[in-house]
Amino acid sequence: MKTDHAIDACNVSKIYGAGARAVTALGDVSIGIKQGEFFTLLGPSGCGKTTLLRCIAGFETPTSGTILLFGRDITHTPPNQRPVNTVFQSYALFPHLSVAQNVGFGLKMQGKPAAEVAQEVERVLALVKLEDFADRLPQQLSGGQQQRVALARALAPKPEVLLLDEPLSALDLKLRKEMQSELKRLQTETGITFIFVTHDQEEALTMSDRIGVMSAGALMQVGPPREIYDHPVNRFVADFIGETNFLVGQVDGQGLRIGSGDVIAVPLNGQTGEVTLAVRPEQINIGPAGTGVAAKIIDMTYLGTDTHYTVALGDASTLVARVQSNSGASLSVGDSVGITFDAKAVQVLAS
Amino acid sequence: MSGTGKTRSKGANGWLLSAPALILLLLAASGPLVIVVIYSVLAKGDYSGVRWILSGDAWFRVLFEKDIFDGTVSLADANLSIFWRSVKLSLATTLITFVLGLPTAWFIGTRPKTTRALWLFLITIPFWTNLLIRTFAIMEVIRNQGLLNTLLIKIGLISAPIQILYTDTAVLIGMTYVYLPLMVLPLFAAIDRFDFKLIEAGYDLYASRWQILRGVILPIIKPGIVAGCILVFIPSLGAYVTPRVLGGGKNMMIGNFIELQFGQGQNWPLGAALSTMLLLIVLVSLVVYTRASTRGGPHG
Numbered sequence: 044m045k046t047d048h049a050i051d052a053c054n055v056s057k058i059y060g061a062g063a064r065a066v067t068a069l070g071d072v073s074i075g076i077k078q079g080e081f082f083t084l085l086g087p088s089g090c091g092k093t094t095l096l097r098c099i100a101g102f103e104t105p106t107s108g109t110i111l112l113f114g115r116d117i118t119h120t121p122p123n124q125r126p127v128n129t130v131f132q133s134y135a136l137f138p139h140l141s142v143a144q145n146v147g148f149g150l151k152m153q154g155k156p157a158a159e160v161a162q163e164v165e166r167v168l169a170l171v172k173l174e175d176f177a178d179r180l181p182q183q184l185s186g187g188q189q190q191r192v193a194l195a196r197a198l199a200p201k202p203e204v205l206l207l208d209e210p211l212s213a214l215d216l217k218l219r220k221e222m223q224s225e226l227k228r229l230q231t232e233t234g235i236t237f238i239f240v241t242h243d244q245e246e247a248l249t250m251s252d253r254i255g256v257m258s259a260g261a262l263m264q265v266g267p268p269r270e271i272y273d274h275p276v277n278r279f280v281a282d283f284i285g286e287t288n289f290l291v292g293q294v295d296g297q298g299l300r301i302g303s304g305d306v307i308a309v310p311l312n313g314q315t316g317e318v319t320l321a322v323r324p325e326q327i328n329i330g331p332a333g334t335g336v337a338a339k340i341i342d343m344t345y346l347g348t349d350t351h352y353t354v355a356l357g358d359a360s361t362l363v364a365r366v367q368s369n370s371g372a373s374l375s376v377g378d379s380v381g382i383t384f385d386a387k388a389v390q391v392l393a394s
Numbered sequence: 395m396s397g398t399g400k401t402r403s404k405g406a407n408g409w410l411l412s413a414p415a416l417i418l419l420l421l422a423a424s425g426p427l428v429i430v431v432i433y434s435v436l437a438k439g440d441y442s443g444v445r446w447i448l449s450g451d452a453w454f455r456v457l458f459e460k461d462i463f464d465g466t467v468s469l470a471d472a473n474l475s476i477f478w479r480s481v482k483l484s485l486a487t488t489l490i491t492f493v494l495g496l497p498t499a500w501f502i503g504t505r506p507k508t509t510r511a512l513w514l515f516l517i518t519i520p521f522w523t524n525l526l527i528r529t530f531a532i533m534e535v536i537r538n539q540g541l542l543n544t545l546l547i548k549i550g551l552i553s554a555p556i557q558i559l560y561t562d563t564a565v566l567i568g569m570t571y572v573y574l575p576l577m578v579l580p581l582f583a584a585i586d587r588f589d590f591k592l593i594e595a596g597y598d599l600y601a602s603r604w605q606i607l608r609g610v611i612l613p614i615i616k617p618g619i620v621a622g623c624i625l626v627f628i629p630s631l632g633a634y635v636t637p638r639v640l641g642g643g644k645n646m647m648i649g650n651f652i653e654l655q656f657g658q659g660q661n662w663p664l665g666a667a668l669s670t671m672l673l674l675i676v677l678v679s680l681v682v683y684t685r686a687s688t689r690g691g692p693h694g
């Protein structure tokens with residue numbers, strides 16, 4: 044078995060309930076997560092992210108398939124015997140224990156001597172910058188501090204893999220940004236493999252070494268953020284990651300004939316018939332009328348550094364373009380313009 | 395500063411306004427109690443009632459007895475053993491209702507919200523019937539020709555009926571049955587508020603099931619345990635009907651002994667002194683118990 048993989052999920056499926064009310068939460072998912080990487084499971088609500096994480100943690104047993112930890116089959120190992128810890132979305136801190144006792148809980152249960160527990164607790168609390176809060180009770184802490192305690196508690200026993208199920212979703216935006224870089228720092232410092240769950244694509248793109256995009260219990264695409272963003276394999280991934288314009292057209296010679304009748308030059312590799320073009324808003328250039336595809340500006344939104352323009356093509360289909368506000372061009376609603384695409388950047392997806 | 399003054403005057407006003415209610419409450423709650431305490435230091439009337447003469451006789455007789463022939467004073471073994479039996483039986487009842495009540499409350503607390511109300515309803519059904527009738531029902535079950543003995547003989551576990559009725563065991567069975575809901579309800583209330591994610595968190599952090607029970611569940615539902623134990627222990631200690639019916643004449647508890655003084659015994663001061671003694675036992679156990687259960691601070 045490949046031992047550079049911390050976790051291998053092999054053909055894992057999970058079906059809740061039975062008969063007519065059976066829900067397939069995971070359908071034949073296979074994935075390998077490398078040692079020491081920051082891996083993110085990304086997908087819309089109900090796609091099975093939590094279920095996959097719970098199978099890895101041991102709270103659920105897959106209906107079929109196996110889970111390997113460094114090549115060792117742990118499919119049926121109970122959670123308290125897996126060197127894998129979880130940071131819960133609701134934190135699940137023990138309300139009757141102080142911060143230090145919460146953080147030391149795992150070590151104590153592992154039977155470590157009290158002196159060692161105390162020393163480790165001190166080290167981990169320093170890691171999450173909560174040295175001064177050791178004797179507080181969880182309810183005496185702010186949401187962000189509770190989050191850090193939850194992290195420290197899961198990190199203290201030095202797990203081989205740390206699972207985080209939407210740990211930042213309860214925090215406000217500013218704190219969230221702060222914790223994102225904090226998490227990244229902790230992961231680099233400890234070298235522990237992180238499996239992070241989120242439905243926030245921006246969070247996934249900024250934090251991860253690799254992302255697994257899920258939909259309806261299946262993995263759509265696995266790869267580094269850049270690759271997922273630039274080369275989505277299907278319409279779902281392109282739509283879910285970042286904003287995307289879709290243009291459906293027929294392959295015609297070297298280009299693509301879109302609904303408005305215009306032919307766009309795109310990098311085809313053997314596709315024929317109907318295909319879908321995915322174009323990011325920032326990959327659309329707005330030029331003077333007469334260049335590229337004829338269009339008309341029908342709406343604009345000023346967003347600080349960027350401005351979003353909604354343009355209508357000849358067949359009334361609309362596209363959203365993002366242009367830097369200080370790029371000099373003064374455009375206004377009603378203007379006739381010409382649209383060009385960065386041919387290398389657009390993606391041709393199999394429909 | 396002015397703010398403090400303002401709230402104080404407002405507070406004083408509030409007190410004044412609720413004074414009638416407070417006075418009524420105080421009189422209704424403590425009035426009878428004061429009478430009992432006063433009676434305990436008066437002399438015994440000729441047939442019943444009291445004579446208004448200050449006397450320590452009743453209190454003396456709670457703890458000591460004087461030999462009628464030679465006048466030697468010794469500890470009142472009979473009285474003390476009744477107190478001791480009552481405390482023992484009440485502690486046993488509390489323990490048994492806890493051991494039975496915890497899984498019951500846990501079971502109800504883990505049912506889906508829709509069926510939970512039904513289970514709670516079932517638990518409280520015994521409250522709907524008169525205590526005396528319920529106690530006689532238990533008598534039917536445990537008497538020599540009753541349900542339990544017949545069943546045990548039928549399946550061949552015993553050859554002759556075992557005497558349960560009119561023993562301490564019978565009293566214990568009866569009190570457990572009567573007071574079980576008083577244990578289950580506060581335990582359920584605590585479990586209902588319990589966050590079950592904490593069990594997963596403990597299990598994730600290498601705790602065994604036993605360690606989760608001891609280190610996570612029990613300390614968190616402790617307020618419910620304390621409430622349940624108090625609610626069962628106190629009425630058990632003063633129980634009257636159950637020991638009377640199931641314990642027969644000889645297995646008295648304090649309640650029966652007190653009743654005896656006001657009835658046949660015609661010794662009201664002794665009855666009052668015994669009642670006051672019971673009250674003191676309850677108060678002392680409450681203080682000791684709450685002290686013990688809040689000690690240690692945030693620790694499993």
Ligand SMILES: Nc1ncnc2c1ncn2[C@@H]1O[C@H](COP(=O)(O)OP(=O)(O)OP(=O)(O)O)[C@@H](O)[C@H]1O
Nearest residue numbers: 059060066068087088089090091092093094095242
């Ligand atoms: N215990 C369960 N019993 C029955 N169905 C369940 C159970 N847990 C999850 N499911 C179903 O399985 C599917 C996947 O759920 P899961 O919690 O894994 O989604 P998720 O991707 O984590 O969603 P979210 O982003 O909302 O947390 C959902 O359709 C859900 O309704």
Ligand SMILES: [Mg+2]
Nearest residue numbers: 092093094208
């Ligand atoms: Mg989830």
